[in-house]
Amino acid sequence: MIYINDYINGKFVEQENKDIVRVVNPATEETIAESYKGTQKETIKAIQCAENAQKIWSNTPAVERGAYLKKIAEGIRKRSDEITQTIMLEGGKTYDLANTEVFFTADYIEYMAEWARRYEGEIIQSDRSNEHILLYKKPLGVTAGILPWNFPFFLIARKAAPALITGNTIVVKPSEETPINAQLFTEILDSVDLPEGVFNLVNGDGSIVGNELSKNEKIQLVSITGSEAAGKKVMEAASQNITKVNLELGGKAPAIVLEDADLDKAVKYIIDSRIINSGQVCNCAERVYIQSSVKEEFVQKLVDRISQTTFGDTISDTFDMGPLINKEAQDNVHNYVQTALNEGGKLECGGEMPERKGYFYPATIISNCNNKMQIVQEEVFGPVLPIVEFDKFEEAIELANDSKYGLTSSIYTKDLQKAFKAVDHLEFGETYINRENFEAMQGFHAGIKHSGFGGADGKHGLEEYLRTHVVYMNID
Numbered sequence: 051m052i053y054i055n056d057y058i059n060g061k062f063v064e065q066e067n068k069d070i071v072r073v074v075n076p077a078t079e080e081t082i083a084e085s086y087k088g089t090q091k092e093t094i095k096a097i098q099c100a101e102n103a104q105k106i107w108s109n110t111p112a113v114e115r116g117a118y119l120k121k122i123a124e125g126i127r128k129r130s131d132e133i134t135q136t137i138m139l140e141g142g143k144t145y146d147l148a149n150t151e152v153f154f155t156a157d158y159i160e161y162m163a164e165w166a167r168r169y170e171g172e173i174i175q176s177d178r179s180n181e182h183i184l185l186y187k188k189p190l191g192v193t194a195g196i197l198p199w200n201f202p203f204f205l206i207a208r209k210a211a212p213a214l215i216t217g218n219t220i221v222v223k224p225s226e227e228t229p230i231n232a233q234l235f236t237e238i239l240d241s242v243d244l245p246e247g248v249f250n251l252v253n254g255d256g257s258i259v260g261n262e263l264s265k266n267e268k269i270q271l272v273s274i275t276g277s278e279a280a281g282k283k284v285m286e287a288a289s290q291n292i293t294k295v296n297l298e299l300g301g302k303a304p305a306i307v308l309e310d311a312d313l314d315k316a317v318k319y320i321i322d323s324r325i326i327n328s329g330q331v332c333n334c335a336e337r338v339y340i341q342s343s344v345k346e347e348f349v350q351k352l353v354d355r356i357s358q359t360t361f362g363d364t365i366s367d368t369f370d371m372g373p374l375i376n377k378e379a380q381d382n383v384h385n386y387v388q389t390a391l392n393e394g395g396k397l398e399c400g401g402e403m404p405e406r407k408g409y410f411y412p413a414t415i416i417s418n419c420n421n422k423m424q425i426v427q428e429e430v431f432g433p434v435l436p437i438v439e440f441d442k443f444e445e446a447i448e449l450a451n452d453s454k455y456g457l458t459s460s461i462y463t464k465d466l467q468k469a470f471k472a473v474d475h476l477e478f479g480e481t482y483i484n485r486e487n488f489e490a491m492q493g494f495h496a497g498i499k500h501s502g503f504g505g506a507d508g509k510h511g512l513e514e515y516l517r518t519h520v521v522y523m524n525i526d
Contacts, residue, residue, distance in 0.1 A: 060246030088254030103247030116166030189217035297502030301457030383432030
């Protein structure tokens with residue numbers, strides 16, 4: 051049995067609260083670890099330690115801060131097999147996806163480390179003679195990262211790496227569903243002798259640990275990746291101190307397929323973007339709009355290919371999907387399917403609850419859908435794809451925008467003019483053209499509407515962790 055501990059001020063510590071949280075392998079339903087629920091007292095202590103360390107850390111040259119990050123990346127690669135298997139066991143990922151997450155995390159940390167000599171301020175022209183206007187970029191201070199369970203290892207890095215390279219300190223709360231990988235991450239941090247208090251980790255409930263991280267006056271930025279409901283709670287708590295928030299919340303990504311598209315490629319990329327992590331990804335394709343003239347051909351190709359999708363339950367299996375994260379998620383996905391069928395949707399494949407151990411659900415296609423249906427409007431977070439038919443290009447854009455979410459979108463066409471027109475009119479933070487939904491670390495992953503605000507990755511993600519300080523210097 052694995053026991054999970056907090057990491058505060060450079061040391062692993064046991065929580066004072068002895069209420070146990072069981073960590074369950076979603077493929078076997080077996081308990082694989084136990085964690086104790088963190089308390090408000092422990093969270094406040096972690097925040098205080100981060101504050102104590104921040105001034106010293108911010109005065110450390112950025113290139114030295116980057117050197118620590120590079121050591122962490124190296125440590126991740128050395129323990130890649132162990133971390134990969136951990137992610138598979140506690141999150142139900144396939145080997146390929148878990149292994150990709152591990153190495154992408156190491157690459158991401160290394161990428162952020164390279165910004166040490168690159169981020170910079172500005173000299174602004176003054177209207178006065180003998181005056182210089184200087185714009186400095188400075189760290190915010192103590193930051194907080196609240197993590198989900200779907201990409202738990204990478205998202206530690208996505209929040210911690212830009213924070214640390216820019217001179218901030220951080221307190222991280224991992225998901226209660228997947229805390230083991232976070233403990234491995236902190237073991238690697240500990241092994242590189244990162245200064246005490248620079249990185250802290252507190253396990254526990256969002257209602258206690260997450261709430262304190264959001265409302266504490268010492269926190270200067272709270273970044274959360276999670277549900278819309280969780281994001282609203284963070285905003286509400288953070289508003290008490292006018293704390294800056296960075297929210298990556300839900301998505302309902304449309305995939306528009308025009309009649310001139312390469313249908314085989316569209317089918318491949320849409321399926322790749324739907325079944326990744328068993329559909330438990332906020333930026334993956336959640337609904338398809340297909341032009342009427344090619345609907346039958348497209349749906350048949352889609353069903354033929356997705357019907358071959360397999361799922362498995364051990365790390366020795368070769369399969370396309372693992373289980374959903376828990377029983378609640380499995381029931382929720384099945385309820386969406388049943389509701390869609392009751393509303394007039396046509397089941398093309400899948401849609402049946404597996405009679406086996408584990409929280410599995412088959413890849414499912416439902417045609418004959420429309421934009422008023424629940425399955426088209428709400429985030430399903432499972433391997434289910436509703437199909438909506440349209441006649442004209444302009445109609446597809448209008449249907450795609452008819453959503454409260456605005457994270458990612460995609461379009462498949464050989465018509466460059468229509469591709470750019472889609473870019474001009476689609477109301478989303480990202481658009482993928484003739485490719486799968488997956489962002490680059492040097493891009494900027496950000497949504498609009500109920501998908502949140504602020505963003506991550508690249509130069510603009512780095513600057514989320516910086517504030518400006520403008521100096522007017524008169525040299526008379």
